[in-house]
Amino acid sequence: MNSEKYLRNSVQKGFIFSIVMIFMMMIGFHVVAANLTSKLFGVQVLRGSIPEVVFMAYVHLFFAFIFGWGASDKNRPSKQRVAQGLVTSVTTAAIISLFSLLLVFLVEAQLDIREYLTAFSADYMRYFVLNLGRPGIITLFGIYTVTGLVGTVTALFVQSDRVQQAWNRAKTSVTLFWENANSKMPAWAQKYGKYVIYGGSIIVLLILPVRWGSYLNFVTSVVGLYIIAGIGLNIMVGLSGQLMLGYAAFIAMGAYSMALLNAPTPHGIMLGFWPSLLVGVVMAMIAALILGLPIMRLRGDYLAIVTLGFGEIIRILLRSDLLVDFTGGPRGIHAIQGPTLFGRPFNSSSDFVYLIFFFIALSILIYQRLANSRTGRAWLAINEDSIAAQATGVNLRGYKLLALIIGAAFAGLVGGIAASRNAFTGPNDHSLMVSINVLSLLIVGGMNSIPGIFLGAFALRGLPEILREVETYRQLAFGVLLIVMMLVRPKGLWPSSRPIMENIDKAKVKKAKEKVKKTKRKSKDG
């Protein structure tokens, strides 16, 4: 009964693996992989637009190995694991062979089905079976069975106790070495080392923008803006627990305030960067107040859908015929002026990076002050249990509204800077996708955690920016990445440490740590 079950699972796994492989073929994965390999490593693996046969073979081998690796359950005896590996590999191989049989048939019949499935060019299909025609099918079967088994056996070996022990030993020796080195450092280095690192990193951050060219400055400022937006949204979602799907509307408020007040068209008010930025922030706060007043009764997903609706309303209004003379309609507003500092223009790409660094620091400061204040604790209380919070005298509606307004202020800031930085803003810059992106980076990074927000912004905005090479595949990878991150690290990349801090007194922790250190030294001396 039991043995049957684990083998049945293996067959299922084989099905899934082969479907993954077939799907990758159907979306032309090999071509993109070859493209990327060519670009990143400078190895020419493309012939025309199709990867070379050798490259295809490597891809097959690689995935067969990975499939074999993942075929067996870690906690089963090794005999069963080998059996599992065999079953999975054979199933995978069989299904992929069947699929390649279909491909060979399509090639031989010279059927062009690219109208329906774009990736199926004749060359690609031929190269998938390694340009061998019918014998290629058997070759693929062999590759997937044998390499899969090799993968299983390798996994067995690597995950065996002995290797794991060796690995652990290596790890501990590295940490020991690190600690040793740390404790042997002179006292001043131990005491001020932190500040040295801080100072060094600040200097690096100050020098880098002028050194690394406009593109990396651009990426940095996009990531930076998303960090500020993430901090703002965190006040709404993370601290006070209100799910907001219309954050882009507040960003639009800031961006359009900047655009309308600081661009030659359509109104030509030319108020200057700093006053416009301030107006943008205030406008976003007013919008939050107007939205927040009637809907404070709503909770959870009802609030989410109302804010989503609000975001869409703002976007549609911005581009509608109704407001076209006021907002520039779908065409957007261009030639938005950059900031000036002490009467001098401050609008090169590196200047904007400095500006954004400054505002990130400011946002973190404000956020930390807020989160650790009475207000922050009230928000957390509402988030944890709103009825209990109300019972202890927290003004539920007032604090929720406050969170909304402060979060919106950050959005106004982001919008203003972004509009000025791009020298353009239009309704399509404030779509639902922006709201979703900010929310995603918050949750992927880890809620209520500043480093988490940094990581999330790098992962969700920085990486796709650098991966522009892979064009269409970018968004697919993004989607899969979101799912995988949630499965692997549901608490985020860098979860908040708040609950621990709340439970244990900080001073006590410090004392305990020192005690441990002392005993360690003593034992070493002894």
Add this chain to the structure above:
Amino acid sequence: MKVKYFVVFLLVFVLALSACTPEAETPVEEPPAVEEPVAEEPADDPCAQDAWGCAVIQPGQTIKIGMSSPMTGPYADFGIDAQNSGLIGVADAGDVEGFAFELVAEDDEGGAEGGAAVANKLVADQTFVALAGPLFSGATAAAMPIYEAAGIPMMSPSATAGFLTQEGSQVFNRLPFVDPIQGAAAAEFMFNTLGVRNIAVLHDGEDYGRGLATIVRDEFTELGGTVTAFEGITPGEADYTPILSTIATQSPEVVYFGGYNQEGAVITNQMKAVGLEDAVFFGCDGTWGADYLSQTGDNAEGSIHANTRAPEESETKAAFDEAYLAAYGVGPVVLSPFSYNSYDAVTILTNAVKAVAFLGEDGNLYIPRGALVAEVRGTTGYVGIGSYSCDAIGECNTEGPAFETVVNGEWVVLD
């Protein structure tokens, strides 16, 4: 403790970033490299005289033609089509002194932020010399200053917003009709040639469609006709019967639509069902194309669309059609109406590169950027799939459109 790790991580990320794009540093270092030889070399060196200096292509490198278009999101079909066409254009261009062209297509999501990102990324590459794009006006507006600063000539296949050429940009050129010319021609055609007096004007609420529709409305009213309705629709939907029903109550003779063929086809199909059987669907160059025909079938009969005045069925066009079909399994002008424009844009750029590039004594290929910008702007009498001559502000299609109608499922030129 954690903060320390975090700082370390930040530094590592920063280093990784700088490692990822090795070319990123070149633009910073480049200006002095260009300025230095000024003193030593003779004055007739084109690179020294050039305001933006030269692109230096070393043996083994390719001449990069960029493309900036939406390749994900709701308008991905436009971007992918432009890339497909551009690849054929680059393949047809052959090489210059043994240096091959390469198309670098990047996804700008059609918006300003993406357009600026792509621009920043592309100009960081020293071997990138010209841009076929951006496709959308929003991306163009945000990206133009960046290309201007780097001396990259742009040739957009489809960005139609009027202001783009009005602000003295040296590098920006475009192939599509300018909205005012097409709009005026369409209004004139409806009023005089068709002799209608009542029209309804629809647009898709996007920059291109709305701009065009506004001009048609204004011009038509000026001619003395009546515009019974001027309405925007929500793009991407599949049911426009409600708005068509309300328009039908004023029984216009023509329904003008500014927008793209996806919505245009839906409107054409649904006009028959809501009491607009007798009204003529009047589209623009955004609705023209094979895809419109395949989606509307018999309903397309008698509808009128604008199209580039093109040499009819030239050899270039036939060869392009064939190459496109062979390479992608579907014909051109199916994914978007701008296949031909994209091809022509790339070809004009490669021609210009061929005209100004010269082989240096060190075996490198030199492309003076300023000369290239001037060469693209000075395009006259180019005949590819369409025929184009650029004027002083970068409008390459000032002839005005030809109007075509559908007879038995074929495009027939009216006039």
Add this chain to the structure above:
Amino acid sequence: MKVLKKNDRRLKRSSVGKMIRNLFGVLAVLFIIWRLYLVFIVQNNYGPETWTRLLIAGLVIGSVYALIAIGYTLVYGILFMINFAHGEVMMLGSFAGFFVFEATNAINITAADGSVTSLTNAQPVLSIILAFLVGMTFSAMVGFFLEKIAYRPLRKAPRLIPLISAIGASFALQNAALLLFSPQTRNYTNPEFLARGAGWRIMINETAVILPYTGVLTMVLSILLMVGLLLMVKRTRLGKSMRAVAMDKDTAALMGIDVNQTISNTFIISGALAGAAGVMWGLHNGILHYFVGFLPGIKAFTAAVLGGIGNVPGAMLGGMVLGLLEAIGPAALDISFQLKDVIAFVIMIVILVFKPSGILGEVLSEEKV
């Protein structure tokens, strides 16, 4: 004393909130009455034939929304999560149906009298049933695997986590369709007797109003499916177990209900309904591409919340109301059609402000919200 005073103040403040809300509501109602008065009494531009046309369009689009909204509501009722990828499931079902029609079109059948027709036209009913079956099965499969891969491991996680996973799934499915099928816009080839635009002609005010066959098919089928679903939820064992799991998973498990299986079944059912909606969408509107699921997905989600999420009849009502609002709203209030989504969202916000758990939603317990 002091405490009492404080409480007094708080009472007052909440009544201020109520006043603002009421003012907001009265203003909204007054605005609507004023616009209705303008349109129906002062201008009176549109005759009954136009209103009938708008009504038909609203009912058809509403019934599609309703079908999709049920999927949201079923999943929400059990897992309390927004299945953001549901619109994409519908899109994939629509593609499956499209391929069935392409296949049946490609097969030519020579009739007894020697005339050649495609299978679609020779056996129209059969090919339609086949398209629905394939579309529904495929979408059900997608829903099933979606739950298994992206949602099941996160069942114990905080509520935002599965939401992000669902957003990721939505991205992935949409772009997978883009890469698989290319961004090209496809057209459903309907059987001849179901041609788009053809229909019964009703004479109103001496004008022919067309009641399209595809629209009627859409409405009738979706009503049948909805009634079937209601009966299933009320009467069958499966429905009972679904309701039990929705109430309390742990207790349901103690009562011998296979919770995992029930949740899988829920996803299969909601996927199948979305698939049916997708094929109807294709038959009625004809247009199909990778992005087609996004807008209806958002709209149906709105509809589900409007009706009271977690409540099946609520989702139906919400869908219908949203469809009618979109079709009739702009004309009835004399507002540009460009702003139809604005009208729909504003009315939704107004309704939610006064009934915070939707039209038919019960007041949910703290735990559920």
